[in-house]
Amino acid sequence: MPRISVKIVGASGQGINSIGAIVAKGLKRSGYCVFGYREYPDLIKGGHASYQLDVSNERVRSTETKVNVLVALNHHGLELNMEELKESGIALHVTPGWQFPERHQKLIKERSLRVIYFPVDDVLTRLGAKAILSNVLLTAFVWSMFDQDVDALKSLVGEKFAQKKALLELNMRCIDEGYSFVDPEEGKISVALPSPNKEFSSHLLVTGSQAMGLGAIHAGVRLYAGYPMTPSSPLLSFIAGLEDKTHMVVKQAEDEITAAQIVSGAMYMGTRALTATSGGGFDLMSETVSLNAMIENPTVFVLAQRPGPATGLPTWTAQGDLLQAVNTSHGEFARCVLSVSNSQDAFDLMPVAFNLAEQYQISVIVLTEKQIAEALYTQEPYDLEKAEIHRGKLVTDPEKLKALKSSDRYDPNAEGGISPRWLSGSDAATYCAQGEEHDSMGIVDETWGNIKSQMEKRMRKFHRLKAGLPEPRLGVASHGEKNTAWMDEGDEIELLVIGWGSTHDVIQDVMCSEELRERKIAYLHYTYLWPLCTQDLQKLAKRSQRIVLVEQNYQGQLGMLIRMECGLDIPDKILKYDGRPFFYDELLSLLLEKFVDTTKGRRVFASTSTKEKNFRGPEPAGSSS
Amino acid sequence: MNTTLQTTPPGLSEYYSETKCTWCDGCGDYGIWTAVKCALVELNLHPWQVCLCYDVGCHGNGSDKIQGYRFHGLHGRVIPFAAGAKLANMKVPVIAFGGDGATFSEGIGHLVHGLRSNYPITFVLHNNANYGLTTGQASSLTWQGQPMNTSPNGIPERTLASMDFIFSLEPTFVARGFSGDIKLMTRILKAAIQHRGFAFVDMLQACPTYNHFATHEYLLERYFDANADGHDPSDLQQAKTLAAQVQDRIACGILYQREDIPDFYERLTPRRGLETTCVEEVRKYDVSEYWRELV
Secondary structure: OOOOEEEEEEEEEEEEEEEHHHHHHHHHHOEEEEEEEEOOOOOOOOOOEEEEEEEEOOOOOOOOOEEEEEEEOOHHHHHOOOEEEEEEEEEEEEEOOOOOHHHHHHHHHHHHOOOOOOOOOOHHHHHHEEEEHHHHHHHHHHHHOOOOOOHHHHHHHHHOOOHHHHHHHHHHHHHHHHHOOOEEEOOOOOOOOOOOHHHHOOOEEEHHHHHHHHHHHHHEEEEEEEEOOOOOHHHHHHHOOOOOHHHEEEEEEEOOHHHHHHHHHHHHHOOOEEEEHHHHHHHHHHHHHHHHHHHHHEEEEEEEEOOOOOOOOOOOOOOHHHHHHHHHOOOOOEEEEEEOOHHHHHHHHHHHHHHHHHOOEEEEEEEEEEEHHHEEEOOOOOOOOOOOOOOOOOOHHHHHHHHOOOOOOOOOHHHOOOOOOOOOOOEEEEEEEEEOOOOOOEEEEEOOHHHHHHHHHHHHHHHHHHHHOOOOEEEEOOOOOOOOHHOOOOEEEEEEEEEEHHHHHHHHHHHOOOOOOOOOOEEEEEOEOOOOOOOOEEEEEEEEOOOOEEOOOOOOOHHHHHHHOEEEEOEEEEEEEOOOOHHHHHHHHHHHHHHHHHOOOOOEEOOOOOOOOOOOOOOOOOOOO | OOOOOOOOOHHHHHHHHOOOOOOOOOOOOHHHHHHHHHHHHHHHOOOOHHHHHEEOOOHHHHHOOOEEEEEEOOOOOOOOOOHHHHHHOOOOEEEEEHHHHHHHOOHHHHHHHHHHHOOEEEEEEEEEEOEEEOOOOOOOOOOOOOEEEEEEEOOOOOOOOOOHHHHHHHOOEEEEEEOHHHHHHHHHHHHHOOOOOOEEEEEEOOOOOOOOOOOOHHHHHHHHEEEOOOOOOOHHHHHHHHHHHOOOOOEEEEEEEOOOOOHHHOOOOOOOOOOOOOOOOOOOOOOOHHHHHHH
């Protein structure tokens, strides 16, 4: 897959995101697949931030550590990011009279880098434009480097300023200036893009948060309550931004406990309601999760992960809260934990999560990550026919309501433990959604027989849920997600990779690489993380020369769950816990090492040996086995 | 409150429960429980038309001693749950109950924001000035210096001036009842349930087992119906004064009420002009319109 990358770096608030967003949209409309990745510190102004676009005419969904073009909006970018440039890469900067230190001069020679100084201040003064328009100048220059049509950029920028004529004209002049700029020393610069694929031009550019928001609205969510916490806040903002169109009730609550309670009250009443938070906020919601288990109230919580403990790293990514989602809250009860992995299933899984919640009358925890929440995906328009709304044993028919008895609500003999549910305001026998252990009507009942039968009723839902959940998805190198002949014939799998969440997309790209596309490598992706289905895994494990677990946490939390569920120990792990996602070239080289060394690291059951090594992105490091 | 009135009025017996009452002899919960049923019947509400949300405490043990769609939740959290329930279905009257421990300690933040938000719900404070169900610890409304379980020398903290606190939050409805006067409580509750926004109802009640200071007799001697004495609930200054003065005489009744302030739901711009409730709106939505800007 041909891939080109451009990275815009500078201080937070300098307009990195606006350049990134315009270039991304422009390239996408021209027929390119774009994947956007943001790094930024936990502050509003200043600090060092970046926005990287990886571009291809094929599907690209990962970030490389090395880039073709570096756009430095300040000299810190020149100091910090020069080494990320590839052979014959381009450094575009705006710092007058910048003298590169010796090591960078050497680098420029060795890698045949080209350095372009764009005198933004001179041009802006000449045009009488404000400093913020330097972003337009640079965007237009990047546009010309990619040999893209200037009118396409003009129409894109024009959409933003259609109502402000004076501003529009100034923007257009900046585009002309930026587009026609030629560096006196380097001459005309051109970065060759592969030929476009027009299919991408009709695609959407969405973040995982927007995808999830669209999915939630599609699923019939009518009330959203949340408390701001990165990286869940973009979902709250997106839903709130659409409230005049969707007519939803949107409430910014006073804390996460409130958000969880409001949503629980609304679900009890019978609408579909959603809240989202990050790990610390979810700690506060956990008592409510337990409450919902006792009153069998369907609820959906989005848990957007960032590295902890404590405030940790608010603007960085992690998969460190899997065990939190699976184990949080007191008492024993059924719950479902699932994880999105990209903009496709962030959309698709929202109706699924609500269906599961209502069908089993349980809480569903949907995991996402900062990486997914804020990455920019090129996404084909969503299929709006696919999703169905299933509300389980919700009774609304007046005749059926009349026939209900109070004792039907928590009937301990209900099949699969799932009893009828009906709503306040329904002309029927009433019941109590009782937070204390109760009988079939919700009356507090502490007799041993009742306690036992109600616990068993609720836990039967866990067993039924486990039996009904899909097995993990299998992907095979260069062959998408279908079984290939070699899989069917039962040949040995050279390398079986196991992962979840955002790892999915990076591995898909890696498996399409020249180096791996012909190898017998398979990737087993866990979307449904609790209850955990391990049948397929165990079958595949028997046929694999080597198994490796890939996770973005320190302990290998999915590996811990797998071992707990079926005894399969996976000592061979690629673990990353430095706040960065897996990068394409990094994961590729880590997986290649596993092939070199196939004699070591055979699976061991119930072994306790684990060795991990921290990777320091963006430079790929080795792994251990 | 906007439930359609039924042609057959409800009888009090519709609210009867088979569950035996387990409150202590002389507990104020009996009176409040009775007044709630009377108020609902007098408002022509059948049990299936109402949602009653209980916090945790002795009063919460009443959740299975009455009919109606009920919820018995977590300690201190009843207000946001009730608010969420109401916002989802504006057609069902929602009444939340909580004790002074839950309301002025564990969940005091929810009280603040419940009042500030002016949610269209009724909140009934079961105020016995201690934690009864956990065997008589001091709450923030227990008198300072009063020896209690876990504070044998009396609490070192100051007693919270609850009514000053409530009025500082610009409430739209404040009432005070006494568990020994069912007629008065019924009148208050009916007005509270019909109130436009957040109705705060402070029910002073005896706790014969653990509260040996503000006893039933103590309250009986001091309470009076301020409205019968001519208090006008629209008079804010008078209401504040009456509410805060509890030393010699305790003013009860509807202390403050204004109906000109929109409730939380009415302030939600996206909901204006909609007749349906969030509960009725659950279906699959075409979202293609919302992604147009993302292409």
